[in-house]
Structures are given as structure tokens and as C-alpha cells.
Amino acid sequence: MKFPRRLALLLSAALLLPTLPAQAAAPATAGKSVQAPSGVWYEIFVRSWYDTNGDGIGDLNGVTARLDYLQSLGVSGIWLMPINPSPSYHGYDVTDYQAVNPQYGTLADFRHLADEAHKRGIRVIIDMVVNHTSDQSPWFKAALDPNSPYHDWYTWADKYTDLESASAAGTRAWQAAGKQAAPGQHYLGIFASSMPDLNYDNPAVRAAIIKAGQFWLKQGADGFRLDAARHIYENFPWDVDDPAALAKNLDWWNEYRRGLAAVNPHTYLVGEVTQPAATMLAPYLKPLDAVFNFPLAVQLIDAAKSERNQGLGPTLARTYAAYQAVGGKTIKDAPFLSNHDQERVMSQLDGNPQHMRTAAAMLLTLPGEPYVYYGEELGTLGKKPDPALREPMRWQRATRAKGETTWEAADPANGAAVSVEAEQADPHSLLHFYTRLIHWRSEVPALHDGGFRAYPEASDHLAAWERTDGRDTVLVVHNLSGTTQTMALDVPGEPHFTRVLKQTGPGTAIHDSTLSVPAYTSVVLQ
Template sequence: MMKTFALLAALLSIAPLSQAACTKPPLGDATLYLRGTINNWAAPDEQAFEYRCDAYYLNLKAQGAHEFKLADEDWTPALTFGGDAKGNPARGAGGNLKRQFSGEHTLRLAIAADGAAALDIGPQTFKPTPPEPLTDRAALTTRFDSRNAGSKSPFGAQPKGQAFTFQIGNDVPGLLRATLVIERRRMTGNQEQLAYEPLARIAMKPAPRGLGTGFSASYRFDEVGVFGYWFEIETVQGRYALQNNKDAVYWTREKGAMGPGTVERLPSNLNRVRRYRQTIYAPDFKVPDWAKDVVYYYVFPERFRNGDTANDPRPGGGRPQDRYQDRDVERHATWNEKPFKPNTGDGSDALFNNDFFGGDLQGLTTKLDYIKGLGANALYLTPVFRAPSNHKYDAADYKQIDPAFGTNADFERLCTEAAKRGIRVIPDTSLNHVGADSPYFNRFNNFPAGGAFDGGRINPASPYASWFKFKPEEKEADKQYQGWAGVADLPEIDKSSPSFRAYAYRDNDSVTNYWLDRGAAGWRMDVAPWVPDDFWREWRQAVKARKPDALTVAETWFDASKYFLGDMFDSTMNYIFRNAVLDYAAGQSGQQMAANLELLREAYPPQAFHALMNLLSTHDQPRALHHFGEDRDLALAKQRLRLAVFFQMTYPGAPTIYYGDEVGLGGGDDPYNRAPYPWADQGGRPDEALLADFKRLTQLRHDLPVLRRGTLTAPLHVDDHVVVLARQHGKTWALTATNNSSVAKTVSIRLSFAATALKDVLGGEVIAVTNGAIELTVPPLFGRVLVGP
């Protein structure tokens, strides 16, 4: 008997144990995931632990150092294991676990009766339990496709009051009943709280379909919101969920990119169902019309151009810009040095974000002709208001330009000069947190008494006291208030404070109005998911009342559908686009890119979809060239960048050029993604050939309204390498084709419109249409644009 059990244990890849040693899962039916830098802190199925006898097991393939926690999908505190002071897993610990990986591993998490946890990582030995096969033919052949008019009509996001028809079915006998399940999504915060509340269960009407059965139902959405729907089907063998697919969506907790559905056994816990999503927006939701024509130039001002050396931060200077909190700033000796990163041996001090090069608003103003020549017509600036850091998200005065950047008059002059060139200016700020070194908080006593935390002591008499939530019972100063994301330098604001809301947007001279009155064309709002929805609803009303054509842009990284209902934002920083396009241009499958982008086409209202801030590089992520392997093959990386920019300039939304990308500026994680622009007169070496290619592609977009305003249809062709899309604007159609292979690819394309010939607008070639189709050869690592009829 013991020999038999030892054999069984070996097959299960666990140490031989007595039968009594196997225990029930200490976390009940909860599922734990490895969530960290390896997967953007998401909870993908492939990183889900399986409980087996005595512990939780996960096979993981990874390379290099990674930080992570072990947690459920909801980040439930009792089900989250972080790193304690010694780096070991502990329930509720705030730190991250840090481990080095080198290939294929098995992770084993054991939880003792007293709750103590131990994590072992070794060679891969665990054999996961294979899923139970599904053999019910009637269930497996039942079809639904949210993008097919025969399954669902109308397509995509729709205004309130719209009725939909849903149809499912198969061509084999055995499908007995079907129910359309409608739910409302409740989603707050940064995806941590996600749930669906039941709205309706509608018995679908059967109708013969060959040897099988079709089912149909209708539903009218009479409220604004994001809704979920799926189908419960029943055969003679059981009940099943016809639901969304398993496609991963970048940065987004919910799985499934919509389109063709999948069938699985009906789970006992309906939270496991993957819902299709349906966005229902306000009928009066309007986005400024000019947003469709925007090409952004995205600038980190401290690193773009030094136009006035007199305002440069300098150690020992005695001015506000010369001090960082309670010590001197660091000053770079030359413009083209690498940014400092503490603890790397570069000679810098131990503080982050306190090194300066001298970029300012005067520098931006002097380079407006350059920005216009590049083809940009909107200037997005990371914060320029007074703050001690180089990034300025630690606001010290929302109504003053930082003295290192210039004056309020310099901002007005920038907006005026930009407007003369057809360029709009959109500033950025955070209404979620301020700086500890600010008159609002005043932790370092650098301002007159009156801050809410003067000199590290709670000041109830401060006019800003209601802006923050304090814990006076705590003894340590850092624990007496909440720093955003645990960062003590960024005291988090209580956004429910009437005093703060008045200052932020309700007062006639509020922060929001103050800069709109001085030339801002809109606002980009930092960390939008950490601010309550009702705050943004009021804020939007204030913005539009002051300047009806102002554009509002949220910083969200995941599926932002809930912000596009007509009551919060017009646009978002489109990180889903960024990751999808970068991975495709780096050689990953076109099908993966298309799935993510098609989700956005289906989920977002068209007016928001055409205004999305379509990024490739940002100040929060490694630059595109780094993603493409600049350190391995710079020439190849630049060609992949050209491909990504080609796709960016021919896709709906607002192409966004992060300063320096256009001349080959690279760099990995912060701070290296914030390097100075390599101006030639400062010793830099800008890639003029790459710059010319950027200009050619922005000009292409400006020359063809169909590329800016054209409606996007379903892809005409998608494979691992080639993606062919169709756009329509009036009577004009455009086909855009891209190829991420290192060799040319030829594909046959059946057109979705009538034409006898199409013209290649880059090469001039005329391609004949034969029987409604064309043969199209797409060059390696680039693309083509064909226009007709």
C-alpha cells in the first residue's frame, strides 16, 4: 500500500506523504495568482495556482528578476501575500516578493494552520491536473459572434434606449433551451472592485435551423452604463455558459476580447463567467470635433529644451527651484548626460527625481516651429506647475508655473504662440495627491505656517486640513497620513472634501478654470481611477461650462469603457493600443494585436474611439526603441519603430509622438525613458533620416481625411504577419496593410466595397481590382496605403 501511494505521489510530483497529510485548501475555493512585473500585475489563468494535497503549486517560465505578490483577482487583503521585512511571503504584507528566475520553475506555496506562509521555488516538477474534456457536440457547436450582424445587432457601443437583438444556435440536434443573461457591471477604483449585478434573464425563443436549433431574444438598454451579457444553454447532457473568449486584454483584468464566443460547463460560481461587455452611453455625449484631427507631441518639459539658463535649478542657489524638500537639488553638468538613478554607481545621491537638466517653457516656445514641422498640432505637457521634483506630479502650487520652467506669463505666451501655428496646448496635473513639500501640506516647513502637516505635525487649524485624512493615533509621521500608492512624498487628497472640490473646479478661479482661461485647450488628468466617479462627473461639467470645446483626457491603462459614457472623459491614454502595436511590430502575431484593438472598436463609443491618445512611448514605460531591442540591433529596432508609427498614423485616434522618438531617442525604465532630447547644438546626434520618415507619415495622415476621420470596419485580413484594415470617409475608402515579417508577404484581399482600381499613395502604383479582389504585396517591416475607388 505504501509503495502504491509513493508511486501516486511521484506521479503528482509531491513528496510522499501519509494519506492523513493531505488537507483541505486553507483558502477555501479562492484562486491565487502570481501577480507582478511578469504579467503587469494582472491575474491571468496561466499564472493561477492549483491546490494539491498540501500546498498551492504553479509552473512558471520566466527569466531575470521579478517582483510580485500572490493574490486573488480582487486583491482581497486576507488573500494577498506580499513580502515581509525579510522578503518572505506574509498575509497582508505591503512589500513585494522578489525572486530571480532562470527558465522553467515550480512554485510551491504552503500555508500552515496558523496562517504562516512559505514559498519554495525550484526546478519544474509539478504536473497540473488536465481539464476535463468537453464532448457535448450540441453545446460545442453553438455559436455566437458579437461582431456578426447575424448574432447581434446593432454593433458596438450605442446610446441609451437602443434595443438589441441576440441570436445563437447550431446545426446539430440536442440544444434544448437558451437564456440571455443581462447584468450591470460595477467597477470602481483601479479594477480592484469588479462585479456584475443581475438585471434580467430572458428565455430565448427557439426556431428550427437545419438539423439544429436557433434561439433569439431582444433587450433594450434604458440606462447609461457598462453591461455584461452571456448565454446559459442547456442540452440533454447538461448546462453550459456560452461566453466571451479567453483572449488576454493588455492591462485589463477582465478576460475576453469579444467576437466569437466559447462554450464551457456552467460554473458553480458565476463570477467565473466571462461576460461580453456592452457600453451604453448618453445620447448627448459629444467629443470636440477637432480631436479627430490631432497628432500629439508629448513632452516631459524638464528634458526637452533649455530656453532660459537663468531659471535653471542649481545647488546652493537659495531659490525655490534650487532645493528639493530639505536639501539641494542635483544639477547635470551637460545636457546629454544620462538621467541619474540612485544606487547604480552613477555618482548621484540616494534620492529619486531630484536631478535637473534645465528644460523649460521658453525652450518649448522656441521649438514650436520644429513641432509644427514634425506634423504635430497638439502639445501635451506633463505637469508644469510648481513642485520640487523634476516630474512635477508632487504639486506645490497648482496656480503657479514652476520657477524652473518660467512664469505664468510664459505659459500664456506658449499657448498664444502655439495657437498661431495651429497647435493646441493640453496640460497635465493630478487632483488625487499633492506634494508633501507644498503650502497645502508643508511637511518640511518650506512655506509659511498653515499647511495641514506643518513640520511633520497635524495642523487642524489649517485651511487645507479637510483635504487629507489623518491618523493621529499613529506615532510615526509617515503613518499619520496616506501617501498615494504608499509614497510618503505624495499625500493623497480626500476627494470628497468640499473645500478641495471648490479649489479644484467649483470656484470661478479654480485650478481647472484658471488654466483654461490662460490658453489651455483641455486637460489630461493623472491617475483617474483613484478619483471617485462623481468627482469626475462634476469636474467635466465645470470644464465644458468654461470652454465647451475643451478636450478631457484620462490616464487609464485598462479598458476605459466606464469613462466614456458621456459624463466623465472624452479620451484616454491608450495603453492597450501601445502594447498591442509594440508587440506586433516586435514580431508577435497580428491576431493578438487585432483582438485587442477590435475590443476597443466594439467597446468604445465612436466619438471617443476617434479621439484616443494612441501612444507608443511614455514617461512611465520604456521607450519604443527599447522595446524593439535597441541594445541588440539598433537599425532593426528603428525599422520596427517605423512600422509601429506607420500603423499609428493610419489608425483611428490621435497619434502621439513622445519627444525624441522621432530622432531615435531610446531608453528603458524610468528615469532613462526621460532622457534629454538630443539636440545637435548640445552635442546630440538626432537621426535625421528617421525624422524625415516621421514627417512623411504625419503628412500622409494630414493629407488624407479618410485616415483621420474614416470609419474603421472589421479587418479584411489578419494572420501572424499581415494585417489589412479598411477605412471609409464619405465615398473614399482606404486600405491600410502592415507586415511585421522581415520578408515581403503577398495576400489576397476581397474588398468590402466596389472599386475597379486602388492607388498606392506612398508608392504611386495603381492596383487593379479583379472580381472584387486584389493581390497585395506588403513590404517587410512596413506597410502600404491604398485609396479608392
Template sequence: MTGRLDHIRELGADAILLTPINRAPSYHRYDTTDFRALDPLLGTWDDLAELVRQAHARGLRLVFDVALNHVSRDHPWFRAAAAGGAGARERQYFRFLEDGKYLCWWGYGHMPELQLDHPDLLDELFLGEDSVLAFWLGKGFDGVRLDCANDLTFPLCRRISEAVKARFPDAAVLGEICNYSAPWLDALDGTQSYFFTASLKALWQKSISHGQFQRNMQMAYGGGAYRQFQMLSSHDIPRARTEFATDPAFLRAARRLQFTLPGIPMVYYGEEFGLEGAKDPDNRATVPWETWPARRLEPDARELQELIRLRQASPELRAGRWEPVFTDGVADLVAFFRVLPEDPQRFTLVAWNDASQARPVTLTVPWGWLFSEVELREVFTGRTCQVGAGLITLPLEPRECSVWQINPGNKGSYSFFKSWHLP
């Protein structure tokens, strides 16, 4: 991985999430046998230190992933609990049932769940001075992702965040939330949310309308819950290139939404190469590095780089307010604004025409500072339109997610925006 950092940085990424690197019997390592041991298949402690050093030198932050909810049935705690009977101290770390079975994650017997109300476990995992989380953050990581954080419960996630911040105030505490994730931001710095992904898939399958998709986004972001990670692919769902293989126009629109809606775009490794894969384990295949120099020139990589550059150059896409446009009676349309109230020139309009024909669509612009005849330019095609008395008529192409920004120089020496206009 250290040798691929330049590739990741060239794409425009600024953080890397590593799936678990602790010792475990499985390839995914979410079933650890030792929270503090590095899997030797990945390298040595010196290799890890060099990865941290090289990543930080390139402005890349590193986040480690850990499953605190469960362990491997080969973990010494569980072996002692199973062998020692009711009197074993470790027996209290798990919940054994009368039939000899035990609680395990999603019913998978190889991953027994920990009873996270036991004080010994809380100290060992995150409360103690030398806890598991403190151990890894002390190696130079910039944050932690809590696997299946919704299983840990909301109060425990809050306690974990408080404990981490007490010792590592700049560390990020992120959580995987398979539920509706916005409320969990009260306990976590950020959430890996599947709500955006699930809403897109439901729309593609025509089980919800475009209007309902817009309302879903309103629920997710209307309260300013912008610290959610937006993804199209992950190791738990099919890769987007496979999911939407029969509809490349939908995939292109979905990717543009990923980078223009509020939230933090999360790109799954290999998406820049157009890597395909259905459900686990196909979606977890290795990157074909032997062909990667040629594959970097594929449309997926170019478009991804364009979207990352667009987001980096547009502060309203990173931190601006989200304003939905509800277009009653207009089918197959999603539209919204991203604006910075403190700078009226920082303005992006996204209009997704999912209809199979080109059409003009007129939208209301409810801001008094957006003057008549100011020009908007579509960032990918260069076509233009003008604002007129609080309305914009957009020329939309079929199955296109268009992105429009202000082109204030269309009147030559005239300036629409004076410095004293700014609040």
C-alpha cells in the same frame, strides 16, 4: 520652448501637451506645493503668455497637465493637516490611518492623496469660479490633461468635464487612463490610452497572436471610440526606440499603425530624433538640441513627417470608419480598412505582414462601389495591385506594414467614380 515652436509645427503637429508647470519639489512636478504658482525654473508669467501667443499664431493648441488626485507632502494643506491634529480643517482633505500613516498615490509617501469628496476641495480644484482649472484655462490654454484620471473616478471626471465646459465650452478635457479606456470617453473628451501600446508589446513578446491583437483593436474601436490618443513612448514607459531596439521592422510597423488606426497619434518629445531611453528616469532625458539640426535628417524624422503628411492628406485616417479584416487561417497578418462612407474615393487599406517571407494575401472588399480593376497604390513604395470582383490580392513584403490607397486614374480617360455615385 517658444524658440522650438517652428520645429514642432514643421513636423506637422497641431497641439502640444505640457507636463505640469506648477511649483513642485520634483523635476516632474506631479507633486505640487502650489497649484497656482508657476515653477520659476521654467520662466516667468510673461514668458508663459508669450508661449501661448506664439503657439496660437502658428495654429498650435496648448494643453496643460495637472495632478488633482494628490499633492506634495510639502503642500501647505498637508503640513497643516499633519501638524494640526484631528481638529484641523485640512485634516479632512486627507485620510490618515490609525498607525499614523496616510493614503498616498501608489504608496509613495511624498504624494499624499486628496479626499475628493470634500466640498472645499471640489470648489478649489474645479467647481468654483476661480478654481485651479479656471485659473490655468484663463491663461490661454486650450485644454487640460487630468493626470491618473482613473484614480479620480468616472463620476468625478464627468463632473470636472461639465464644470469646465460651463465656463470654457471649447476647452478639451483629457484624461490619462491606465485601464481599458474606451468607456471613459463618456466622461472625457479624449483619453491617453495605454491599451494600444500594451497590445503591441504583448504581440511583440508573442504573448498574444496577431488575431488577438486585431480583436483587441476591434474592442477598442469597434464602437467608434476614436478619441483615444495612440502613443508608442511616454515618460511612464520605455521609449519605443529602446523597447524594440532589436527589431526595427516591428518598430516601423508599429509607427505606421499609430498613424493609420483610429485615434489621435501622440508623439513623445525626441521621438523624431530617435531619442532612446529605458524606464524612468532614462526615458525623460533632455533633447540634445546642440545636435538637432543634423539629427532632423535622420530616418525617424523623415518617416514621422511622411506619416503626419499622409494623415493630414487622408480624411479617412482622421475621421473615417474602421473596418477590420479577419483573415482566418492566415498567420502573422493584421489588416483593416479606413473608409469615408460619404466619399468612396477616400479609402485606405492597411496590411501588416509580420511574417519573415514575402507572400500574396487575398482580402475581401465588402463594398459595391469599389469597382473591379480599380488600382491600389502602396503609398511608401509605389507598387500597385488591382481590385477584382470584390477581392484584392496584395503583394506583401516581409515584416512590412503596407498602406494602400486608390489610384483612380489607371484607366486613362475613364472615370471609375462619377459625381452622381456619391450618396
């Protein structure tokens, strides 16, 4: 649910880079043939995305209306933040798992969205928030009566409970039930009093949550992002690193996958597992397709900001080895730079456009299926509090243009230049840079499907790795610094790379087995 934030400054002027081919910049049409998948996912907060009915709130029809933009960008999947009914603006406290927030539209709108996305080769996953419900859920309201069968759907304190106990989320674990409950009742709610935790020791709870997942698969969803996946049984500080709690978590997610497979055996599941090390993330790759790589997000941003690789290549090698030991030969990973709980990448990088491009280039040349947070491709700024991290997507230079959402005021730093309209018109924009990199993953199979091998860097200002898919091997090199860097290509035991296949800017050259990479440039060699 939460992750540490960083300080932020204002946006700098954009770094100029060569023009993208015209076809990459032009909006795609529904009739355009589907390209090879990039494997890139795009996170959308529906409330902030695009408004089709003029109420200032984004809606599902707004996501459908902008699918051509997403196809042009090159993504092959979208993750919708919670779309269920909820009393909060963010939706991470659900009242009905088998309905759509009426502010966002209807089930028919979702089915239409899924159909149109699939026509474009875009998968759709939705946030499944099942560690807890809303305290306004009919389940919880019924549970306030100790005699209700729903009472055991939640966890209640007894006379031996330490009501001052902290939770594994760093908050107070036990919440007072209030006037509607029997006197003195307290329930487990590790994130907030408005979010009572479900009791997964109750088979009825498990059955209801599996039923909810099956329901959405039947509506056209391709899978789910699993919110707070580690906290089903990891509720208290003493549960952290407890093998028993981990085993219970994995047992539940295995049961959940089996239940969903009855409807769609290809259901995609990605988990939010907020752990600081790859070895702590790896066990979840048994029941899940991927987990968000939180420690890598920190490493990528630190490397871009410091202009030094800080041992990134060997660290990645160890990470993927840990993953493959559990998840098999294919590297199952969900790398990202930031999401709806963290300060936006551009803010973490103090508004430095060169560092932003470096971070994006590293992310989009890694194994697994990378995630991009909406507006990241525009260089949108955003720092705490949370609503400012989720502000309206800027489509037009004018803030009151058709489709712009107005539920939250935009940061003045995200001016007209940080809009789709402005950046589509500028061939040197960050939007064009992201589009180029995402399309690389479609055009170079090794970038999409290949494994990973760290390459010996010639200097700490370079990050370099090989990607091999069994048919071809490419070498990816990122110059993290503002000066030209060189690297030897005649490394014993390594393939001999002789051709510049892709580059983000001009000037890369190979002379006498020495690679020369200009400042802040990324290159793919064959």
C-alpha cells in the same frame, strides 16, 4: 503613474526608405498657413526639451522656440508634463496649482507659448496632477494641524485603520506624518509618502481643483492630461473593479468638466486610466474626451516585435465597439506606444529600426488622436530608472550646443546620429518617416476622421483595416515581416480597392485583385 517595462538592447542601423518631399523636411515658419489637422499630440517634458537661458534646464520659452519644428513634424497638439512648482525634478507632486515652476519661466511665458502655438494651429494641454499634492504644499503643511480647516483636505487614519494596508497602486497606502504632525498621525498617500492624496469627499477640495483648471484655461490652455484619473476614489485593492468606486470617479470628473465648461465649453480632457482592458477604459469616455489606451500600446509593440498581427484587427474592432457604446459614434481614443513612465519604444523593440517603423505606422493610421513621446520620432533609447526615460532631447549632433539641456546625462547609445540635426539631413531617417506618416493624416481625411473596420488578413504577417469618413473609404495594410506578403482584394462584401494612395516604400503592386506589399512596408489603398 507607472506601467510595466520591457528589456532593451542597443540601437541598430536605420532602414533606408524613399526621400520625403523637400517641403515636408524643411522647418516651417510662423507665417506658414496652417494645414488640415493631423490629430496627433506630442508629449513634452519641458525640463528636457530646449534651454533658452543657459542653466541646463529646459523652459517654456524653449518650447516656444521649437514650435516650428513641431509644426513641420505635423502635430496638432502638445501635452506639457507638469509645469507647476514642485520639489521634484518630474513635477508630479505639486505645491501651487496656479503658478509656473520658476525653473521653467513665468505665467507670461506660458501665455506667450499658448498664443504662438495657436497661431500655428497647435493646441496646448498641461498635466493636471490632482489625485495628490506634494507634502510640501501649503495645503498639506496646514493640514498637519488637526484643528486646521485644511486637515480634512486629506484622508487620515483612525484607530481602526490597518496601517499595513496595500494601495491600489501596489505600494503601502498609509504614510507616517512625521515630527511636524500630532503623534501617530498617518495619511493616505498611495503613490509615495511625498504625495498625500486629496480628499474628494470634501467640497472645498473639489472647488479648489476646479478653480485651478479654470485658471489655466484663462491663461490659454486648451485642456488637460489628467494624471492618475482612476485613483481619485480607487485607492485600495478592494476598490479595483468596484462599481461604487468607479461611479464616484466618474461623478467627480463629470463635475470637473462642468466646472471647466463655464470657462471653455470645448476644453479637451484626456485621462491616464491604467487599466488592462478596453471595457474597463470605456466608462471614462462619458466625462472625458479620451483615455490613454494602455492595452493597445502593448499589442502594437508585440505585433511589431513578433512580426505577426496576433489578431490585432478583431481586437481593435472590439475595443472601438466598447468605446462607441459609451462615447458615441466618433471613436474617442488616445493610442500611443510609450510615455514618460515606460521604457522607450526603441528599447522595447531591442533597437530594431524596422520594427520601430512598423509600430509607428500602425499607431499613426489608427482612429482617435495618437500621442508621440518626445524623441520617439528620432528613435531615442531609454530604459529604467525613470530619469533615463526623460533624458534631454537631442537637437544638435554636439551635446554642448546651444539649447541642449544638461540636467540629466544622455545615454551614450543616443549618439550624434539620434539628433534632429542629423536626421533632418538624412532623407531616410526615422524623423522623416514620422513626418510622412503624420502628414498622411492631414492629407487623407479618412485617416483623421474615419471609423474602423477590421479587414480579413491573408496571412498573420499582415495587419489591415478600413477607415471610412462617410465620403471615402481607404484600406490600410501593414506588412509586419521581412518578406513580401500578398493579400486578396476581392473579398465578398468589401469595397474594391484599386489604387495605391500612399506607401512608405516602393514596390507595392496590385495584380488581378491581389495586393503585393514589400517587406516592412505600409500602404494606403483607395
